[in-house]
Amino acid sequence: MTIPTQLIINGLQIGAVYVVFALGLTLIFGVMKIINFSHGEFFTLAGLAVAMLVPLLRAATGLPNWAAYAVCFVATLLLMAVIGAVLFKTVFARFARDPVGALIVTLGLSMLLQSLFSWFFGNAPRKVPPLVPGTMSLLGGRVSYDRLIIFALAIILTAGLWYFLQRTRSGLALRAVSEDREAALLQGMDDRHVMLAGFVIGSLLSALAGGLIAPTTVLTPLVGADYLTKAFIIIIVGGTGSIPGAIVGGFIVGMIESLAGFYLDSTTALIALFVLVSAVLLVRPQGILSRVAR
Amino acid sequence: MSRDKFYFTLAGALFIAALATCLLVRNPYFVQVIVWMALNVILALGLRFMLLVGEVNLGVGGFFGLGAYTAGFCVVQYGIPALPAIALGTLVAGLASLPFGYITLRVSGHYFMLISFALTEVLRLVYTQSKTLGGNSGMVGIIPNIPAFPALVVVMTGLTFLVLVYCERSHFGRVIRAIADSEAMVRAVGISVPNTKLMCLLISSLVAGLGGSMFALANTVIAPGDFGFLLPVFALAYVKIGGQSHPVGAVLGTVVMSVLAQLVIGLGAQDTLLFGAAIVLTMLFMPEGFIGLMDRVLARANSRGTAR
Numbered sequence: 001m002t003i004p005t006q007l008i009i010n011g012l013q014i015g016a017v018y019v020v021f022a023l024g025l026t027l028i029f030g031v032m033k034i035i036n037f038s039h040g041e042f043f044t045l046a047g048l049a050v051a052m053l054v055p056l057l058r059a060a061t062g063l064p065n066w067a068a069y070a071v072c073f074v075a076t077l078l079l080m081a082v083i084g085a086v087l088f089k090t091v092f093a094r095f096a097r098d099p100v101g102a103l104i105v106t107l108g109l110s111m112l113l114q115s116l117f118s119w120f121f122g123n124a125p126r127k128v129p130p131l132v133p134g135t136m137s138l139l140g141g142r143v144s145y146d147r148l149i150i151f152a153l154a155i156i157l158t159a160g161l162w163y164f165l166q167r168t169r170s171g172l173a174l175r176a177v178s179e180d181r182e183a184a185l186l187q188g189m190d191d192r193h194v195m196l197a198g199f200v201i202g203s204l205l206s207a208l209a210g211g212l213i214a215p216t217t218v219l220t221p222l223v224g225a226d227y228l229t230k231a232f233i234i235i236i237v238g239g240t241g242s243i244p245g246a247i248v249g250g251f252i253v254g255m256i257e258s259l260a261g262f263y264l265d266s267t268t269a270l271i272a273l274f275v276l277v278s279a280v281l282l283v284r285p286q287g288i289l290s291r292v293a294r
Numbered sequence: 295m296s297r298d299k300f301y302f303t304l305a306g307a308l309f310i311a312a313l314a315t316c317l318l319v320r321n322p323y324f325v326q327v328i329v330w331m332a333l334n335v336i337l338a339l340g341l342r343f344m345l346l347v348g349e350v351n352l353g354v355g356g357f358f359g360l361g362a363y364t365a366g367f368c369v370v371q372y373g374i375p376a377l378p379a380i381a382l383g384t385l386v387a388g389l390a391s392l393p394f395g396y397i398t399l400r401v402s403g404h405y406f407m408l409i410s411f412a413l414t415e416v417l418r419l420v421y422t423q424s425k426t427l428g429g430n431s432g433m434v435g436i437i438p439n440i441p442a443f444p445a446l447v448v449v450m451t452g453l454t455f456l457v458l459v460y461c462e463r464s465h466f467g468r469v470i471r472a473i474a475d476s477e478a479m480v481r482a483v484g485i486s487v488p489n490t491k492l493m494c495l496l497i498s499s500l501v502a503g504l505g506g507s508m509f510a511l512a513n514t515v516i517a518p519g520d521f522g523f524l525l526p527v528f529a530l531a532y533v534k535i536g537g538q539s540h541p542v543g544a545v546l547g548t549v550v551m552s553v554l555a556q557l558v559i560g561l562g563a564q565d566t567l568l569f570g571a572a573i574v575l576t577m578l579f580m581p582e583g584f585i586g587l588m589d590r591v592l593a594r595a596n597s598r599g600t601a602r
Contacts, residue, residue, distance in 0.1 A: 111569055
């Protein structure tokens with residue numbers, strides 16, 4: 001096995017999860033024009049819930065691990081959709097198009113949720129046991145079946161979201177409100193409904209990323225903040241609100257993290273990402289794939 | 295009593311109480327709490343100054359840390375006395391903010407708060423990586439060479455408050471408020487928006503650097519964990535809960551929330567739970583903070599006074 005191939009495979013796999021997570025953040029930004037600082041908490045909640053439910057379900061029914069994971073994942077997503085809708089109605093709806101107010105309230109929400117998670121789940125790291133044990137060789141590198149499954153699911157999800165946004169009426173409505181709210185309102189669209197849909201889908205993407213990563217890494221109640229910092233870097237690099245930007249940015253960040261993390265160390269990798277962002281802001285402040293001129 | 299007079303009297307009373315505690319009370323715990331509050335007031339005021347121009351500067355945590363590490367390094371490595379060390383820490387934080395602001399303030403809106411959040415986290419990571427700065431365990435033995443250091447911290451906090459109120463009410467202060475209202479309008483009268491914002495960031499960072507330098511000397515021990523993103527988030531909570539529309543709001547928010555946090559920690563609960571819930575509830579039900587509540591009470595009292 002060659003180390004560079006291995007690192008590229010790892011980079012693609014982690015990058016694919018970042019893409020799903022950052023797509024949620026950028027979608028919410030698109031329809032509501034706010035940055036959701038509690039986006040990471042949806043990720044954490046889903047990951048921790050799946051990690052807690054899988055052993056319980058297996059003990060109760062004796063299902064194989066992958067089946068228990070699938071059932072728990074779907075149940076968690078349903079729960080997360082409800083939580084997302086409730087939070088939208090009670091908190092987020094009031095702060096649409098109010099970036100500073102939304103920043104403050106979502107930072108508070110993030111702190112509140114983190115405290116509740118560590119009270120409910122405990123601070124001990126949790127992990128889902130491997131779904132399908134074993135590894136296979138791929139282009140000279142080795143990759144575990146779990147990582148392959150997660151990568152495939154993340155790609156399918158991203159493609160599904162792409163299809164939804166580009167080819168369906170609801171997706172068109174979401175894009176219309178993102179691009180020009182006044183024009184969308186003039187066409188008779190109800191932007192409250194569109195914002196609710198955008199927010200719930202965005203939160204579900206965060207939850208999906210959390211559930212997807214649970215079998216390959218340990219999760220703690222505070223892990224959301226690490227992913228959020230990376231998602232910020234991704235959407236600044238790609239351009240806030242840009243879907244292709246989030247996809248490209250996610251893979252760039254995954255790659256840099258994998259390569260710099262191996263040849264240097266993980267902290268230096270994050271510092272390198274920060275330098276990258278500063279460079280992008282200097283040369284192309286609107287992000288590498290954003291078409292909007294500022 | 296006019297609104298301004300009432301709030302400044304309140305701030306003056308708090309200042310005198312804090313100074314008296316530092317000079318007269320022998321219990322080191324109370325003095326430590328007062329110093330911690332004063333430093334948080336400085337941080338909250340620094341953050342608020344940037345809020346006036348409409349930008350959320352979560353980088354104050356990073357510049358606070360930069361000031362602390364600079365002052366700490368000067369004292370521990372070179373044996374520089376406390377006052378010049380504080381001056382150097384303040385200056386380094388201010389100078390470091392200039393290239394950062396030059397890069398990040400050219401685009402308006404959400405970029406700045408995202409990248410300033412990242413700056414605070416990255417600076418914290420840099421400290422953990424640096425052997426000269428003590429890595430994860432930080433620096434010890436940052437002992438001030440002057441007596442009554444807590445009282446000095448309180449006096450410096452008072453001076454910072456006065457300078458920032460002066461800036462806010464000067465011509466410059468009117469320009470930055472105008473930018474928060476409408477950037478296009480300010481640009482139309484020929485004032486450079488990015489340069490004005492950069493000036494705001496410089497003031498905000500000097501204030502944060504001053505707070506950090508004094509924090510290092512007051513605490514005598516610093517570690518990277520002291521300067522994570524929770525630091526500016528707490529400061530933001532103080533400003534919002536106190537009320538943003540008057541400079542005394544930041545002071546009130548800090549004092550009330552610090553006392554509450556001490557009580558909550560005493561009960562064995564997490565202060566993040568209290569702060570999180572307080573921020574969300576304030577934003578939902580009391581968006582103008584304590585100042586908003588007191589404004590209403592004052593207005594009622596005044597109208598009753600005139601009716602008589």
